[in-house]
Amino acid sequence: MTAAPVDLLDRKLVFVTGKGGVGKSTVASALALVAARRGQKTLVCEFDAKGNLADFFSAAPTAWEPSEVQPGLFAMSMDTEESLKEYLRLQVKIPLVARIGPLARSLDFVANAAPGVKEILTVGKVVWETKEKHYDLVVVDASATGHVVAQLSAPQAIGELVKVGLVRDQTAWLSEILDDAATTGAVIVAAPEEMPVNETLELAERIRTETRVDLAATIVNRVLPELFSRDEEEVFEALREPDTVVALEVAAAGPVAPILDAAELAVTLRRTRSVHLDRLREGLRGVPMLYAPELFTRSHGIRATSQLADALTAELGY
Amino acid sequence: MAARRRATDGVSASLEQLLAANEVVVTCGSGGVGKTTTAAALAAMAAAHLGGRVLVLTVDPARRLANALGLEQFGNVEREVPAAAFTEVGIKPRGRLFAAMLDTKASWDDLVRLHAPDEATRDAILANPLYQNITGKFVQSHDYIAMERLYEIHSSGRYDLIVVDTPPTRNAIDFLEAPDRMADFFGSRLLRWLTAPARSRVLNFASKPFYTIADRILGSQFLEDIGEFFLLFQTMYDGFVERSQAVSRLLGDHGTTFVVVSTLEPAPAQEAEFFIEALTERKLHLGALVLNKVLPADLFSSAAAKVADRLCQDPAPIAAAAADRVEDTEQVARVLKEVAESFLNYRLVASREAEEAARLGTPAEVVATVPYLADDIHDLAGLLVIGDHLW
Numbered sequence: 001m002t003a004a005p006v007d008l009l010d011r012k013l014v015f016v017t018g019k020g021g022v023g024k025s026t027v028a029s030a031l032a033l034v035a036a037r038r039g040q041k042t043l044v045c046e047f048d049a050k051g052n053l054a055d056f057f058s059a060a061p062t063a064w065e066p067s068e069v070q071p072g073l074f075a076m077s078m079d080t081e082e083s084l085k086e087y088l089r090l091q092v093k094i095p096l097v098a099r100i101g102p103l104a105r106s107l108d109f110v111a112n113a114a115p116g117v118k119e120i121l122t123v124g125k126v127v128w129e130t131k132e133k134h135y136d137l138v139v140v141d142a143s144a145t146g147h148v149v150a151q152l153s154a155p156q157a158i159g160e161l162v163k164v165g166l167v168r169d170q171t172a173w174l175s176e177i178l179d180d181a182a183t184t185g186a187v188i189v190a191a192p193e194e195m196p197v198n199e200t201l202e203l204a205e206r207i208r209t210e211t212r213v214d215l216a217a218t219i220v221n222r223v224l225p226e227l228f229s230r231d232e233e234e235v236f237e238a239l240r241e242p243d244t245v246v247a248l249e250v251a252a253a254g255p256v257a258p259i260l261d262a263a264e265l266a267v268t269l270r271r272t273r274s275v276h277l278d279r280l281r282e283g284l285r286g287v288p289m290l291y292a293p294e295l296f297t298r299s300h301g302i303r304a305t306s307q308l309a310d311a312l313t314a315e316l317g318y
Numbered sequence: 319m320a321a322r323r324r325a326t327d328g329v330s331a332s333l334e335q336l337l338a339a340n341e342v343v344v345t346c347g348s349g350g351v352g353k354t355t356t357a358a359a360l361a362a363m364a365a366a367h368l369g370g371r372v373l374v375l376t377v378d379p380a381r382r383l384a385n386a387l388g389l390e391q392f393g394n395v396e397r398e399v400p401a402a403a404f405t406e407v408g409i410k411p412r413g414r415l416f417a418a419m420l421d422t423k424a425s426w427d428d429l430v431r432l433h434a435p436d437e438a439t440r441d442a443i444l445a446n447p448l449y450q451n452i453t454g455k456f457v458q459s460h461d462y463i464a465m466e467r468l469y470e471i472h473s474s475g476r477y478d479l480i481v482v483d484t485p486p487t488r489n490a491i492d493f494l495e496a497p498d499r500m501a502d503f504f505g506s507r508l509l510r511w512l513t514a515p516a517r518s519r520v521l522n523f524a525s526k527p528f529y530t531i532a533d534r535i536l537g538s539q540f541l542e543d544i545g546e547f548f549l550l551f552q553t554m555y556d557g558f559v560e561r562s563q564a565v566s567r568l569l570g571d572h573g574t575t576f577v578v579v580s581t582l583e584p585a586p587a588q589e590a591e592f593f594i595e596a597l598t599e600r601k602l603h604l605g606a607l608v609l610n611k612v613l614p615a616d617l618f619s620s621a622a623a624k625v626a627d628r629l630c631q632d633p634a635p636i637a638a639a640a641a642d643r644v645e646d647t648e649q650v651a652r653v654l655k656e657v658a659e660s661f662l663n664y665r666l667v668a669s670r671e672a673e674e675a676a677r678l679g680t681p682a683e684v685v686a687t688v689p690y691l692a693d694d695i696h697d698l699a700g701l702l703v704i705g706d707h708l709w
Binding site: 019020021022025052144145161191194195196227228231232235236238239241243244247248250251252254255256258259260261262263265266296297300 | 664
């Protein structure tokens, strides 16, 4: 079922994106966990500082400074003001550094207003970590559909606008790392539902045409298990006949109808989803596709992340 | 009766009343919760049952609403959903339904045309590479223009009700703040620095370190580009500031209400909570909480759960009862076991959802629940089915 994968985790920088609500952060966390288990020193960075990345590791809230949430696995949250300060500290040497405090605020304001500056500060940080080889792998819980394209194409946009200066010089090495498919890859997380599939196809197209980042894989989350074989489905239909339901309820001395109804819902859901899954496969031929099952577990936090990591480990063939 | 109650003490008992009593309804919530569909369903219901001219405006960068409304393409221009689409599903609408999707670039262009003092300035702005980048590529500008467009449409008086769909929550906050940020920016010292003539830059003590650093980082040519751009823009400041303030007022206005949409999965529910707090902080009116894709209540039946437990352990005795319909009782037993396992799986999910629902409580005057519908919503009929649950 899976197309020949996927040196996904052998890359150095992986951006995980997707429509909101499909489990983008869960998948990013699980991928990072898979890598850390393989012995890669891994950083997972949350772009939209929602502060819930930590939940997936049952850890204390993440901040700009990375913290080790699992052995060999570090987590951080993006903060453009911190990113700017770090950038100034590294690139604009003293004596100006003394004045950075108030200036950073003004510049943060420019970052909000001038095109591409905020995006470059966001992407720049993780590319910097990759360039400096602080980690074997950086996994980015990137922005949702739409915003991520502006982030990934920020170096080109800045390159077009800014002809000289430090930022301009920076775009060269940023692009070098982002454009190299052996180093950097994007992963789109999708759910097998109508709108997420539409948006995944749209986003894949935009990543191909508007950025130079390689689309490394699609991960389809929440794939429902097949409940019945065809024969069994016929039996199931027969059991749903009103008189049979009555007979079963008498034998069980309790309600059977709600149980059958729930199964009907499960079957319909799966059937609806498989149509969209086919559409996704059709639209993304040539892009490796991994499947993560819907997990009917009571687990939260690191335990749930770990279960998803198990599933992805199997899919990746490790 | 109840509808009139709202006018006196601000309480609506249903979404029907909420929509009847407001001019602008902003739906917000995390991505993937069905926010766009909810907005479209609300607008469709209002057009069908309340009458008047109703517009649904989506401001989400991803183009979702078209699918839900069955319109192949629609853009910045509002397009009417043909009345035939209603009559086809057996409803004679009392009003008319329109739909529009925000085109950021076109909206900015309109705005420049509106505020530019003369043709030369207008053309210079429209042709400026920075302007084109701001409007075409970058997300920030989206938030402001969305609110601006809402304001423009609202003040045109063309509609009795406008239902606005927003980007996912974290952005929706940006989008609430966008008008203020825009006004701040135009009044800021930074902008004065950026647009100051080159000679006075050297002389100005306060701004000198800024230039020294900004020059090194961005290069003086880029700074000049920015400067020129904002100099052109300066001619439109007054108009802009005035407009952004008006937009802010509209969001806090008496006739504006917010509808928070969420599923009962932990992450979206958490975001809904966050958004509800943000609305409260800003003293904006939270009209309703819509809980979407909720699993059927049957899953909570403990009698059914007991039966399911027995079926998982030993399905044979119960399976025997179906013998006169299906001969192969072993197969029946297997199917019943699978069905029971699936029931218990979904029951688990439903219990977690109930827990989330309890945590969210009733922060709004109206809390509406929409069940998990197995079929995708891709037409007006589907929207109206959802609408019936909301109403």
